[in-house]
Amino acid sequence: MAEAERTSTQIRTWLTSVLTEAARLVLTPFAEIGTLYKMLVSAVFAIFRPPFRVGNYVAAIEFVGIGSIFIVSLTGFFTGAVLGLQLVENFRKVGLENQTSAVVGFGLARELGPVFTALMVSSRAGSAMAAQLGSMRVSSQIDALKTMAVHPIQYLVSPRLVAGLVTVPILTAIFNVVAVFGAWLVSVKMLALDSGIFLDNLKQQLQPEDITHGLVKASVFGVAVCLIACRQGYHTSGGAEGVGRATNRAVVHSAIAILALDYVLTALSLGQGLF
């Protein structure tokens, strides 16, 4: 008897914990989006309210933009090179190798450029931003800003969002140019494609819309990456360990956000609806 009762209690507690866990899994992303949205609104309004601290914006743009040029170029080069390698070899089997540059250009401008650039910015600048704000939080520097009647979101978050908005499209353009160069180098110099045909096809097939589509995406990703990094840093708790967790979460959440937003924006621009 007692045995049966105990088992049923066990099952009940187990069920409750499974259900709470499931509810948490479903609700957490919504709560997270709510937190991000609140920070976004507050930061955007703060941009247009005095005082205007131009220096903070310049510093943030320098940190996100200039600081990421090297790593973005490097990854761009290898991305282009590997695309050239794969496409020329495989297209040759069906006699389509001359289309390589068109496919490379299209893929880079619309998808690979913005996504890869945003991922690189997130892992370099986003993680550093989360760590920076996180350590400011746990060492009371954010509280110190508040006691000096300085709006911490305005001081810390607004410039970083603007930096993401402005620099990620520029970095994407750099990524694309370097990647096309990488593809050209491999296709023409290594795999003996005709340089004239490579460039002509690229010019003819790549439409201006492809480029603007990619740059708009890049701006959205840029804001998302910086917003997520700031949110994780700003709400850090639990000392140095908490800073580590915040940094880690900033990168993981950014990657998810980039890919999810990429799907949404692509679907919208193709006029297909979301699903």
Place this chain on the structure above:
Amino acid sequence: MKGDVIVEVRGVTKSYGGRAVLHGVDFDVLRGKTNVIIGPSGSGKSVMMRQLIRLEEPDGGQILFDGVDIAHAKGKALSALRRRFGMVFQHSALFDFMNVFDNVAFPLREHTKLSRAEIRDRVFHRLETLGIADAAYKMPPELSGGMQRRVAVARALVLETELVVYDEPTTGLDPLTTRTVDELILEAGERFGLTSVVISHDMASVFRIADTVTVLHFGHVIASTTPDRIMDEVTDEVREFILASGVSPTSVMRGRASSRDEGP
């Protein structure tokens, strides 16, 4: 306890995640005086300070600042209010992306229209008083803990706000620097009519600077009186806490009275 009261704390409560830290705290802060708060580690002193300067919103109770309840101030009112407070945080909280000079100049640049030269003069004056002018162009992480604390004191005093809260300003400092910081707290109070609230563990320092002493014991105020009466008004437990520091209040206070008399 009589005197001109600047802040009345009445029944302030605060919990974090269901765990109560402050259980209805009452005390008065006297205008132009040095109000010291003592109490064992973890008793909620830092939490009380965060409510007092409205860094956080208390769950319940009132904080009357010049008769106005600030416990739930918001927006512009809150921002105006914060400009009247200065704070020295327990772990200094210097901006680690700025050098010492910029840290101390920060409140001036944010809230005054002083010229570059005036800012320079004021900042260096503060740094010199505290003996850290040599470190003006160093970054905070390059400084020792004691030097960081002094920079934090300089930053809190540079605006000459009405009320300055010091969270353990002398913990971990050598005796000589402790004395300098104590003197600075007193001097700032006397010169600008500033009200100081000081959290401290250092009993010698407490008896040197305190006009009033409030004992916070795990979220309750168990005594709030003048330092010469503290030993009579507290429980055995607190008396033991004070005596454990090896300082007897009377001896230190006699020292303080005579050193003050010698002044100009």
